[in-house]
Amino acid sequence: GTTSVAAPPTNAAGGLEKTQLKVATLPAIDSAAIYVAIDQGLFEREGLEVTPQVVQAAPEAIPMLIKGEIDAMFGNYVSMFAAHDKQALKVRILAEGSRAAPDSLSIMALPDSPIKTPKDLEGKTINVNVLRNFQELALTQVLKANNVDPASIKYVQVTFQNIMPSWKGGQIDAAYLGEPQVTAATATMGARKILDPASGPAAEFPISGYVSTQEWYDEHPKTAAAFQRAIHNAAKLMENNREVVAKVLPTFTQIDAATAATVTFPYFSGNDNPVRLQRVADWMLEAKWLSKAIDVKSLMSPTTSG
Amino acid sequence: MSAQTLTSIRPASPAIRWSRRAAGAVAFAALIELISRTGLADPEFLPPATEIAGRAVTLLADPAFRAHALTSLLAWAIGLAIAALVAVPLGLLLGSVPLVDAATRSVVEFLRPIPSVALIPLVALVIGTGLQHRVALVVYAALWPILYNTMYGLRGVDPVAKESLRSYGFGPLAVLMRVSLPSSAPFIMTGVRLAAGVALILTVSTEIVAGRGEGIGVFIFFAGIAVPARMADILAGVFWVGLFGVAVNALMVAFDRRVFRWHHVQRGEEG
Amino acid sequence: MRRGGLRTAAFRVAVLLVLVVAWEAATRAAGSAFFPPPSTIVERMHAMWFSGSPATLFLTDAAVGDILPSLGRMALGFAGGALAGVVLGLALGLSSRVYDYLDGVLQFLRAIPPPALVTVFLVLFGFGLRMQLAFIMFSIVWPVLLNTADGARSVEPLHLQTGQVFRLSRTERLLRVVLPSALPKMFAGLRLALSLSLIVMVFSELLPGTTNGIGFQLTTAYVTFDLPAMWAGIVLLGVLGYLLNEVFLVVERRVLAWHHAAQRLT
Amino acid sequence: MLEIDNLSHVYGGGTPNAHHAIEGLNLSVAEGELLCIVGPSGCGKSTLLRSIAGLITPTGGQVKVEGNVVKQTPDNLAVVFQDYSRSLFPWMSVADNVALPLRRRNMDKKQREDAAREALESVGLEGAARKYPFQLSGGMQQRVAIARALAYRPSLMLMDEPFGSVDAQTREDLEDLVLKVRGHHQMTIVLITHDIDESVYVGDRVVVLSKAPAHVVGDLKVDLPGPRDQITTREHPDFVHLRAEVGRLVRGHATV
Amino acid sequence: MLEIDNLSHVYGGGTPNAHHAIEGLNLSVAEGELLCIVGPSGCGKSTLLRSIAGLITPTGGQVKVEGNVVKQTPDNLAVVFQDYSRSLFPWMSVADNVALPLRRRNMDKKQREDAAREALESVGLEGAARKYPFQLSGGMQQRVAIARALAYRPSLMLMDEPFGSVDAQTREDLEDLVLKVRGHHQMTIVLITHDIDESVYVGDRVVVLSKAPAHVVGDLKVDLPGPRDQITTREHPDFVHLRAEVGRLVRGHATV
């Protein structure tokens, strides 16, 4: 591909243990980096040929990873750490992926709802995509910071497609939305933002990253490094350039070009930072979702990109 | 259906019967239209039948959708075929050798209620996630109706008929194949019809929950994660699945009436 | 007879034991976290559900909170679905008019994958029990319906004629001639529906807004990778399925005693 | 009572295997008459019976019972089917089988049970009431079917070879039973039999049918003196003569 | 050929409704003999037949066929069931029904078809070969069952009221057919009938059974001169005498 990027040092394809990779991704904005990296020829530059495989939810990719059908997957840290803790999977984080940006997640109420402030959420029912996942983890911290008792919130699991009907039908009091639903709800329903679950203590909360198994990493250290570089380079490219993202979104999500131009993107990580990721593991431990502490740094790969 | 029904109504002419069928379908569509148009259900989530139908027609022209449909069809057909090939002999065995039935029953009945959602990851771990994954789950679900109908069908075989053949010195296997099997075949066929529906449901459901690549279920899943969800697409997909179910059932009924003509004619269901 | 019964019982236990031992050995050898050995699963089941106080029959709060609501949903769904299946099946099997009007629509509905209709169920029934029951019934009604219709259509013609000749009323013919004849086939459908109701119960507990139940526990365990807990749920379902089936067979043996005797099955 | 007018029946009409079972059959039976029908195997006797009972719609002509054209099964009719064992309900005890049709009568449970018991006694099955049909021998099943029809007290009774499976002694008893019941309850009876002696012994009239397609080839009034008796009646010269006559008709040598 | 030794059978043994169908029955049939069995309805004749055919295991005593105790169905045996209509397979044409048992013989398809056609002809059903059993009248179905047994050429043939549903003329033809076939193919035949004349006419020996539980109350050798003939044999004084004798035995007046 043609590129206007400041070219990072290019490695020769030689020396890579494996050049053709299959990576499971999700049909969501968070997965954009890998598509941008493909689109912009960043993998090619590292001597890699990456084939993304869209799965419907991250847990499905885990058997594929274990069975070796894929080399790496894009998954959220809460799931990954839980799997690691239960020894279902020895996780190795290849590269950080996305972090919550302001307004990319939102607790929203319908225009005529009595809920006006975060305090009004107390005792209310809120949807999450999956129970005991990052949505709850982040919101708990933010609610605490807003003097709302997190234990009083009733979470119900509602699949993506059914959030709107449940919300309109009054089965949930406030909706926990991500993009592009935030934009859509604001524009078409006049929904009001009550709270940003990724603010205050949970600001820039890391959501998902690219992971493989420890064994895979041990066998393919150079490939892993090359992969990480490409992802980081993509993230850097995306930082100030909405168009490269907007261009790929319609190819793997259900977001059309028009919407892609207006939605709020998460942050894509241009480098790996064990400190912010450790927060996730610590909060999970605090919520007793982990049986013992995880030293996140030991699961991460050294950053080799510039 | 039958001349000897409770009311002994003479069979209606094909024209009348087809118009009744059409009336039934139209009434059903009208009901959906009504629920949607009157706002009984939010039309955003349950679009009117006319809109669904319109969308269904345009979908058919879409090569991508046809590819989805073909993939699902393949998984369905393979799964159903394997299920039938396994379940009928197994049903004959369990239905005719009580000891085997008794011995395996605890295992069979233990395995049976395990839902495929729980199996999805486990099957994926064991045999991978390709076509074989869907097929395995379809087989697992479609097996039972055929198996049970075979076992129960065998019990309905007239003992005098079985004894007739036995008295001519035929062994148990010959009696099974020449009397029990043909005699219970119509009911086994009903089991296959049931299984065809179950297999269709399982194919699409598995795709919705854990499909990759292609399949009607994958199509439905993606329509569902759009914002706002493309309900007309989802229901148009559902429409084609349902219609396929109707077609398969009709084919099987036609087959049934042809091959088991003795069974129907005897009951006054001429034709 | 009696001794034969004991022998098959012993045989069954032996088969079961061999399989469990094989399972234990295989899972230990494989050492995969996804396939914990049965001993681990049983331990987990005990800890989760059956370590309660004697006052609650050793059931823990979790057991009361998960197993009972699930069984309740299942029972209600099964009863409703079975009833609907029998009624519709008889109507379809007996009246060519009803058959013509409804068959197409029913065959259409029968092929529809319920997961694709969750949104529709949601807007029609709302969260919770109503939607779950609708979901269960919608799924299990078909085997009962089709088999009952088949049974009603295959009544010995001479039986129908006898009823007709003696001018039995419609209800009498239905209840005393058609229903008993169709009963053996209906039971095949009911037995299918019974285990199906257990399966669909689990599915229904994945529906939006569910907060308890075996299915809920099972999926929560999976998404948090608590695999022994997931397997505990699977095994519990298996055990429940087995027990329900045994109860079903006892009922069937009573209700269909005439059939088994007349068909020289025993 | 019963008028059969130019009756025809074709099975599988329109198909290449169409079979003309009955053609242009005329017959009338008076109130209270006991008509015996004899004819070669497969000629169409059962078909005729089913037309009278409204179980099949004849393809031509019509049947009138008490002046009304038969479209559905007429009221107060009972049939003893040739295939008696299949006409019993296997899920009911023998007593219940017999009592079932009585639901159409204004009888309470007790009365129905009594009537069933009485009917079973009259056919010599008092001991079998609580048994199920499959526990009975062929002849016993046939007697249950007869008891069921008798208990019903129909005004028109159709019997298709009702005594085919019982021993000689029982057969005679049943013949006399039918004669007795007919006398008591003013029944009209149409009885199909292959036993020529029987047809003359029980019948007021014997109708002989031809080979398929069936039509009437002989219609004999049986005018035997006094109440019938198994010994004396059968020795009566008229009986012997009539029997020979029917025999000749059946064998295809019409006398007239 | 056939030895029945102290045979007993109890249905539902151990239950309160146990029924003693047969008790201490002894009987032997020589090779090539045609034995007729008569006895009251429900006495246990069909039960006896089923024991010989190995379809039920008697609860006491034993049956030997050609010296071997019957545990399973003996070879070269054919049965015409009393419940003939249920013994035919509804999914097969009449010809196929008749041809099916011939698969046990070393015959190719053509030979089987020929044998079936021939057997059907011999019972007067040449026209019905392609029909299905439900398209036949009762008597025709019964003849199909007979044809099936005849075509099989068994060495031991068991017939349970095989001519109950056919007209007098056909019945006589079938009686003669059985006699002819027996002569040609050296069959041993056990035939149950309720027709006393028939038992004497076709039988080499007539055995009379008692009321349930069945045992032998009479065993008469039928010694009629020359080949049997429907007219002359039935007029023969020995025939008349034997017939009366059997009748008395059946009615419970043993002569000896």
Ligand SMILES: Nc1ncnc2c1ncn2[C@@H]1O[C@H](COP(=O)(O)OP(=O)(O)OP(=O)(O)O)[C@@H](O)[C@H]1O
């Ligand atoms: N359902 C049917 N389809 C076609 N043909 C039939 C059907 N039922 C009867 N037949 C034919 O009609 C003719 C008359 O049959 P029917 O049963 O009336 O005879 P039948 O006089 O009662 O004989 P039988 O004395 O043997 O009982 C027979 O040749 C038979 O083959």
Ligand SMILES: Nc1ncnc2c1ncn2[C@@H]1O[C@H](COP(=O)(O)OP(=O)(O)OP(=O)(O)O)[C@@H](O)[C@H]1O
């Ligand atoms: N399966 C059974 N269970 C219980 N009792 C039975 C069973 N079969 C037959 N019986 C009884 O055994 C007795 C003899 O029956 P069987 O059929 O041998 O009589 P049969 O001599 O053939 O009579 P028929 O001349 O009426 O056919 C009858 O009283 C009958 O009630």
Ligand SMILES: [Mg+2]
């Ligand atoms: Mg007849």
Ligand SMILES: [Mg+2]
């Ligand atoms: Mg008998």
